[in-house]
Amino acid sequence: MPAGKVKSKRNKTIDFTLDNSPAGVLESIKDEHGDLSQLNNIINQTINGDTFEIMKLLPDNFVDLALIDPPYNINKKYDGMDFKKMSDDDYQTYTQKWIDLIRPKLKPNASLYVFSDWTTSIVIAPILEQNFTIKNRITWQREKGRGSLTNWKNGMEDVWFLVNNKNDYTFNVDAVKLRRKVIAPYRENGKAKDWKETKSGNFRDTMPSNFWDDISIPYWSMPENTGHPTQKPEKLLAKIILASSNEGDVIFDPFAGAGSSLVAAKKLNRQYVGIEQSRLYAAWGAYRLLKAEDDKHIQGYTNGVFWERNTMTEQKAAMNKE
Template identity: 30%
Template sequence: MVKAFYKKQHMMLIHGDTFDVLSKIKPETVDMIFADPPYFLSNGGISNSGGQVVSVDKGDWDKVSSFEEKHQFNRQWIRLARTVLKPNGTIWISGSLHNIYSVGMALEQEGFKILNNITWQKTNPAPNLSCRYFTHSTETILWARKNDKNARHYYNYELMKEINDGKQMKDVWTGSLTKKAEKWAGKHPTQKPEYLLERIILASTQKGDCILDPFVGSGTTGVAAKRLGRKFIGIDAEKDYLEIAKTRLENEKWNK
């Protein structure tokens, strides 16, 4: 059993260590997982935010001492995630070049089959201040299911085709960074836009399904889940972020 930080209308937020909480969730009870794990970018560098030079350091949760430590972190949480995922469930993991290759390897090592490699192309990326690299304008989202012979994942092909003007949807999705209007409840350094999570949830779940986010942050996954009539569990070790997520969930209507 885990103690809820917040629980209302099929929405649950849990304050705690992701590894500890995942190990206490009943096995094979989750239909879909979306995870935006730490990118491990907090290395003392600088970046651009709203035209201002800012530090890339986000906190101790975003720091790691070696590749081995980073990869072990990814294997551990993905292994636990696999346990709570239903046989036909799927997992989506977002990341930049700094972490996504470790994530991809960890998925295969822990018994997953990668279904798609989604490229999220940002229309308004921050400029590269050093002028020594191409502007980082994309992130990768891996979609995977258990690599079991009898696994049959759900994919709402017809809806995705309809959204894409009657054509098969491709694995390159284009859109803006998170709008300021979606950050009204508080600031989180890596808040994902709501349209991105809405598409992911619509593509791979049905109404009433249970969605888990093990690094919930400011709660975008939960907001989209509630809006679309899905149940939700979010985990985070930072209470300040959970307060933002709680406020956003309270403001969203449950779509039965």
């Protein structure tokens, strides 16, 4: 925010500087010094440092679910650090480098989700297939950003669902059903069939697919929003965490950014370990983790159910009913 400009009271964006960090935030961040080889020294911690060096120091066989959101293969600035677009061969080498580091950290039945845009997907897909079993490619609607005068607007991103063992992995399908409005309700013998009739409308809990059109990108009036340039929504991460882990499992994020995956894990009663190179982003994440002690709410996830966009009235009614 430009100097001298006062933020609106409705603007909840977390964008403080290191010099004016809230009390307790910087103290809660772990650095690369000390013994990182013992799980009890790193559990429920954000570690500030170079992930390619820190991963070498972590214990083996501790990760139940890895959420991996590396820099996409585009030119991007991250807190003053430039990521430069590489050749396809070099980016594949970069991808294999973090895979080689993370593989020993995974439990035999672990799952991984790797985030990418469509151009990066094309490059990394062969590398992912060589190293893991690809179960699916999820596409989620990232409805944000400007359009293009010479091309279609890029409104989608990919999430690759990978497993270590194709016959042994966690997938809790009932935990990630999506509640959709029923437009033409079907009745059998006068009773609702496969849907629920409520005062707020008619709804059906549908099986999850690999296309997610119910995700809202964090924006300035949402408490989870930060100044990070490529922040992922808590709701997006909550779907993955609920589907592919159980309470008490360890979630690992080696490119943690502003901590969205760690916050979602904490809110959903999982343990977590995150690594983030930027101390500023780590501080924003640490602040969010402290707030999550008292606030477990995840936008769009109410009473154990994921809801479509623009259903806030119905979600509030469901909460009041409880």
